[in-house]
Amino acid sequence: MIAAPRFVAAILASRPTFFLARVALTSAYLLGGIVKLTDWQGAVAEQAHFGMNPPALWAALTIAVEIVGPVLILTGRLVWLGAGMLGVFTLLAAFVANDFWTMQGQERFMATNAFFEHLGLVGGFVLVAIVSLQRAHRDA
Known part of the structure; x- marks a missing residue:
């Protein structure tokens, strides 16, 4: 595995970067x-x-x-709960609003894309919960 350059590692390890990433993930x-x-x-x-x-x-x-959900994630309090709330909500919304398997043509294409974008957000919420837990253990 190739290590990130020091300046990249420093940016990724900083509290402002972690906060801004959480703002980006939860803003919508x-x-x-x-x-x-x-x-x-x-x-x-x-x-x-x-x-x-x-x-x-x-x-x-x-x-x-x-x-x-976003307030919990942004304040750093019970991040696992906020991320879990938004992750489950997003997964359920993906199935309810983007049922591409029932569609045809352009509508199917758009819904398939939106469905997998939702899955990506679910992954983002899992990652923010993991990183928050790791940071809490490191800081303890």
């Missing part, structure tokens, strides 16, 4: 939760569109996950 969820919170009717309509019943309950749960 935090923004989505805030937008849904300020547009309750739109949030309920979105859940109804995906067949979630009762849609108001699912909208409230979605808002809670999209706000609480």
Whole structure:
């Protein structure tokens, strides 16, 4: 294995880099939760569109996950829980919103791409939980 150059290792090991990476990973969820919170009717309509019943309950749960998960990850408190919440949510959303196996043509192509992007985000949440745990052990 080839080691990273020192300046790269220093950047990757820094607290600001780790924080900015967590901001990047969670930003869409935090923004989505805030937008849904300020547009309750739109949030309920979105859940109804995906067949979630009762849609108001699912909208409230979605808002809670999209706000609480990022806050836990960004504050460094219970990162495993925040990452788990967002990872499970993202995996479920991938199956509900991107059921490419039921589609044809361009729609299938787009949904397949979105499905695997969601899987990549799930991997990102697993990694942030692992790195947070390793950093906590190192700092202890």
